[in-house]
Amino acid sequence: xxxxxxxxxxxxxxxxxxxxxxxxxxxxxxxxxxxxxxxxxxxxxxxxxxxxxxxxxxxxxxxxxxxxxxxxxxxxxxxxxxxxxxxxxxxxxxxxxxxxxxxxxxxxxxxxxxxxxxxxxxxxxxxxxxxxxxxxxxxxxxxxxxxxxxxxxxxxxxxxxxxxxxxxxxxxxxxxxxxxxxxxxxxxxxxxxxxxxxxxxxxxxxxxxxxxxxxxxxxxxxxxxxxxxxxxxxxxxxxxxxxxxxxxxxxxxxxxxxxxxxxxxxxxxxxxxxxxxxxxxxxxxxxxxxxxxx
Amino acid sequence: xxxxxxxxxxxxxxxxxxxxxxxxxxxxxxxxxxxxxxxxxxxxxxxxxxxxxxxxxxxxxxxxxxxxxxxxxxxxxxxxxxxxxxxxxxxxxxxxxxxxxxxxxxxxxxxxxxxxxxxxxxxxxxxxxxxxxxxxxxxxxxxxxxxxxxxxxxxxxxxxxxxxxxxxxxxxxxxxxxxxxxxxxxxxxxxxxxxxxxxxxxxxxxxxxxxxxxxxxxxxxxxxxxxxxxxxxxxxxxxxxxxxxxxxxxxxxxxxxxxxxxxxxxxxxxxxxxxxxx
Numbered sequence: 001x002x003x004x005x006x007x008x009x010x011x012x013x014x015x016x017x018x019x020x021x022x023x024x025x026x027x028x029x030x031x032x033x034x035x036x037x038x039x040x041x042x043x044x045x046x047x048x049x050x051x052x053x054x055x056x057x058x059x060x061x062x063x064x065x066x067x068x069x070x071x072x073x074x075x076x077x078x079x080x081x082x083x084x085x086x087x088x089x090x091x092x093x094x095x096x097x098x099x100x101x102x103x104x105x106x107x108x109x110x111x112x113x114x115x116x117x118x119x120x121x122x123x124x125x126x127x128x129x130x131x132x133x134x135x136x137x138x139x140x141x142x143x144x145x146x147x148x149x150x151x152x153x154x155x156x157x158x159x160x161x162x163x164x165x166x167x168x169x170x171x172x173x174x175x176x177x178x179x180x181x182x183x184x185x186x187x188x189x190x191x192x193x194x195x196x197x198x199x200x201x202x203x204x205x206x207x208x209x210x211x212x213x214x215x216x217x218x219x220x221x222x223x224x225x226x227x228x229x230x231x232x233x234x235x236x237x238x239x240x241x242x243x244x245x246x247x248x249x250x251x252x253x254x255x256x257x258x259x260x261x262x263x264x265x266x267x268x269x270x271x272x273x274x275x276x277x278x279x280x281x282x283x284x285x286x287x288x289x290x291x292x293x294x
Numbered sequence: 295x296x297x298x299x300x301x302x303x304x305x306x307x308x309x310x311x312x313x314x315x316x317x318x319x320x321x322x323x324x325x326x327x328x329x330x331x332x333x334x335x336x337x338x339x340x341x342x343x344x345x346x347x348x349x350x351x352x353x354x355x356x357x358x359x360x361x362x363x364x365x366x367x368x369x370x371x372x373x374x375x376x377x378x379x380x381x382x383x384x385x386x387x388x389x390x391x392x393x394x395x396x397x398x399x400x401x402x403x404x405x406x407x408x409x410x411x412x413x414x415x416x417x418x419x420x421x422x423x424x425x426x427x428x429x430x431x432x433x434x435x436x437x438x439x440x441x442x443x444x445x446x447x448x449x450x451x452x453x454x455x456x457x458x459x460x461x462x463x464x465x466x467x468x469x470x471x472x473x474x475x476x477x478x479x480x481x482x483x484x485x486x487x488x489x490x491x492x493x494x495x496x497x498x499x500x501x502x503x504x505x506x507x508x509x510x511x512x513x514x515x516x517x518x519x520x521x522x523x524x525x526x527x528x529x530x531x532x533x534x535x536x537x538x539x540x541x542x543x544x545x546x547x548x549x550x551x552x553x554x555x556x557x558x559x560x561x562x563x564x565x566x567x568x569x570x571x572x
Contacts, residue, residue: 001312001544003551005436007559008320008332008568168306228302235308268308272336273316 004273012275025052031065040066070248074100074174074198076152080143081183083169083196084154086133092126094133096141098198099174102151106133110144110155112162138164140194140202160184164194166226167204168238172245174199178252185253189260191233195251203237205230232268236260239271240280247281259284305493305500312544314495317436319555321444323569328417329445332570333437336497337427339371340434342441343420346448351407351414359406359414361395363388363421365434371426380423387421387434390522394435394480394511397519401442401479405472408450409460415447428498431509435482436552442479443556446471480511480519481548483541487527492537494544508537512545514553 025031031043031050039045042054043065052058056069076082076098084096087103094106108121108129133139140161141154156162177195185193186206194202205226226234240259244251262283263271270276303310315336324330329344352360365387367380374380395401406415419441421434449470451463485492487506496504505527511520518538523529529537559565 001547003314003544003548004316005551005555006316006318007555007562008318009559009562009565011318011568228304231302231304232308235304235306238306239308269310269313272307272309 023058024056025058025067026055027053031058031067036063037065038063040064042067042069070175071173072175074098076100076104076143076146076198077179078143078146080179080197081140081194082143082152082154082198083138083140083164083194083200083202084198086135086137086139089130089133089135092121092129094129096139096154098152098154098196099171099200100150100152100198102149104143104152104154105147106139106141106154106156110153110157112157112159133163138169138202140164140196164202164204165223167202168234170201170203170238170241170245172199172201172241172251176245176248176251177201178250180252185256187237187253187257187260189233189237189257190230191237193237193253193256195253201241201251203234203241205234236263236268236271239263239268239277243271243277243280244284246274246277247285249281249285255284255288258287262287307497309495311491311493312540314432314548315497317433319436319440319552319559320568321440321556321559322565323567328447329441329443331437331440331444333433333440335427335429335433335436335495337425338429338433339423339425339427340430340437341422341424342434342437343422344441344445345418345420346415346445347418348408348413349416351411355403356411357407358403360416361392361401361403361419362416363391363395363419363438365421365423367423367426371423375423375426383430384423386522386524387431390431390482390509390511390520391419391435391438393520393522394482395519397480397511399478399513399517400511400519401474401476405474406447408452408462412460413462417442417445417447426498428501429484429495431482431484432495432548435480435511436548439476439479439481439549439552440556442474443476443553446473448472477553478513478515480513481545481552482509482511483545483548484509485537485541487525487529487533487537490530490533492533492540494540508534508541510538510541510545512542512549514546514549516542516546518542518545 029052031052033049035048043050044053052067054067054069056067059066059068082098084098086094087097088095092108095103096106098104141156143152144155145153177197183195187193190206192204192206237260240263244259259280263280266276318334321331323332324343327343328346332341365384367375367384369376408414419438449465449472453461455461485494485508486496486504488504506525509522510518512518
């Protein structure tokens with residue numbers, strides 16, 4: 001058995017990717033000295049100059065200049081699917097961490113009761129909140145509303161949302177997850193992937209059930225041991241997603257599937273090596289470019 | 295989170311129980327320190343600097359130098375380290391290292407003595423934790439060993455005058471340097487207890503799933519110099535025995551690989567420091 005220690009001096013220098021007209025700035029860089037522009041997000045005025053306050057790309061729309069950051073906290077929109085971890089159980093609501101600037105809130109009135117009952121929540125339900133969702137539980141939910149202070153109000157009023165049981169959660173920068181119609185993907189390799197818009201991605205084995213595994217209302221947890229072949233698929237997917245995220249590639253079902261197929265020649269644990277991750281991302285990018293060109 | 299995360303020797307990231315994540319090492323980044331090293335273990339980032347100063351030896355060891363460890367958990371690594379939040383962790387890492395190096399079979403500090411019972415070199419090892427991605431103890435100990443390997447201390451000429459006074463002279467030659475033999479410097483191997491099995495090099499998620507861990511200091515020869523138990527959970531005696539066996543085996547491989555790579559790095563001609571931005 002071996003330990004892999006490499007030297008920084010032997011690391012290959014990455015070629016500077018030619019990025020066309022996009023301008024990359026770091027905090028403190030002068031974006032423009034021309035005073036005729038309006039100041040957008042990510043910039044501030046320093047005397048005559050417009051200076052960037054975040055690291056990112058310069059975006060110019062007519063006379064408005066803004067800097068779009070590379071890595072930013074998740075800004076929720078209504079209708080986004082998110083994955084969050086319950087942080088606190090409060091009176092009539094749960095506080096959920098969704099990697100945004102403020103914790104999101106899941107109101108008691110916005111959840112389905114176990115068994116799918118539709119009724120008004122009573123005092124007893126309030127006291128029994130902890131039996132539904134506890135601190136540390138992972139849930140999938142949808143953004144229902146945005147409060148005036150910017151925090152999100154979530155709801156799980158559908159059978160496909162709810163508490164997540166056995167699987168792996170991967171955290172990637174939120175701007176790598178595309179906004180699409182469907183965020184729940186059953187991949188042909190036997191795993192289900194939920195791509196949360198907030199950057200949290202959930203991978204689990206595809207549930208085999210009469211209802212097609214669509215959802216049980218989210219309180220029933222399957223805690224049986226997951227068999228080894230499925231675990232191997234899940235960990236391979238996890239490493240592929242991290243490989244794509246490491247090369248700043250957009251994450252959606254096709255890119256993840258291509259990365260999974262490209263990684264089949266490596267062992268799952270070898271996908272942790274930086275050069276293997278770069279190779280998998282590169283192969284995926286080439287395949288996607290080829291498809292786009294057709 | 296998965297139940298039984300390491301069942302059938304397959305962890306969430308595909309590693310087996312005894313697999314380490316890839317590490318990246320660089321020495322000599324801090325020019326004004328006697329020795330320095332930076333180690334990246336996946337998302338764990340540790341920077342170590344060694345500074346040498348002249349001081350008094352310990353009364354119980356008059357013919358040896360001293361090693362002083364200090365750990366600083368930067369607030370960049372985790373929001374919990376803000377203010378004084380990181381003090382407990384810093385203290386436990388420092389005391390673990392002190393105990394690991396206190397053993398006589400570990401680093402030989404006698405070459406650091408200048409005048410027995412009066413003056414010796416004290417090596418202040420400062421550890422800065424920049425990013426926390428699990429398995430801090432192992433990363434810190436490997437970086438410390440690399441920094442000590444990199445450390446160069448000026449050689450002093452000691453001459454005793456007739457009156458019994460001892461003269462210590464610093465040589466004019468800036469290349470007359472003393473290097474430590476870190477062959478026996480121990481590396482820490484953390485074994486996390488998950489469901490009565492031990493796993494090595496845990497990620498932060500794996501650490502959150504476990505209640506107990508065993509931190510062992512192992513030398514290149516597979517000798518265990520110190521053992522610390524962390525966490526609230528308990529170990530069964532047979533688990534401890536098999537864990538120590540595993541640690542000794544892994545520690546020997548870790549030490550050997552680290553030393554080999556340090557020697558390879560030394561041989562590189564015109565090595566450019568990549569640092570943090572390279």
